[in-house]
Amino acid sequence: xxxLVESGGGLVQTGGSLRLxxxxxxxxxxxxxxxxxxxxxxxxxxxxxxxxxxGSTNYADSVKGRFTISRDDAENTVYLQMxxxxxxxxxxxxxxxxxxxxxxxxxxxxxxxxx
Numbered sequence: 001x002x003x004l005v006e007s008g009g010g011l012v013q014t015g016g017s018l019r020l021x022x023x024x025x026x027x028x029x030x031x032x033x034x035x036x037x038x039x040x041x042x043x044x045x046x047x048x049x050x051x052x053x054x055g056s057t058n059y060a061d062s063v064k065g066r067f068t069i070s071r072d073d074a075e076n077t078v079y080l081q082m083x084x085x086x087x088x089x090x091x092x093x094x095x096x097x098x099x100x101x102x103x104x105x106x107x108x109x110x111x112x113x114x115x
Contacts, residue, residue: 002026002104004095009109012085016113020080022095022106030073032099036080038091038111045094051078063089087115 008020022034036048049059051069059067068081078095090113095106 004097004104004106006093006095006106006109009093009111011112011114013114014085014087016085017081017083018085018111020082020093020095020109020111022078022080024076024078024097024104027097027102027104029076029097032097032102032104034069034071034078035096035098036067036069036078037094037096038089039094039108040088040091043091048080048093082111085111085113087113089113 003025004022006020006022012018031053033050033052035050037045038048039045047060048063049057049069051057051071057069066084071078090111092108092110094108097104
């Protein structure tokens with residue numbers, strides 16, 4: 001049973017910080033590219049950033065310099081450190097794992113940034 005389970009979402013004030021976690025199981029976590037996506041109400045799901053098995057990261061321009069993706073393969077976990085949060089960061093945040101044609105998704109965790 002492949003699972004990706006996000007945690008760490010919640011309510012935070014503008015300018016605050018939050019760290020999301022995504023724990024994987026049932027697949028070889030270390031060889032997958034992991035990603036964070038988000039979906040705000042009334043909007044399409046968008047890429048936040050990715051981290052490859054080798055640790056290379058890419059970020060959407062909207063979060064560059066504020067968010068950091070990291071991974072701990074020993075714990076089968078990918079993190080999203082979110083600093084300098086803005087109201088427009090409010091969304092459900094999803095974790096995913098990708099290897100060639102294989103694509104797994106978590107259930108999402110809500111992040112709400114108060115203005």
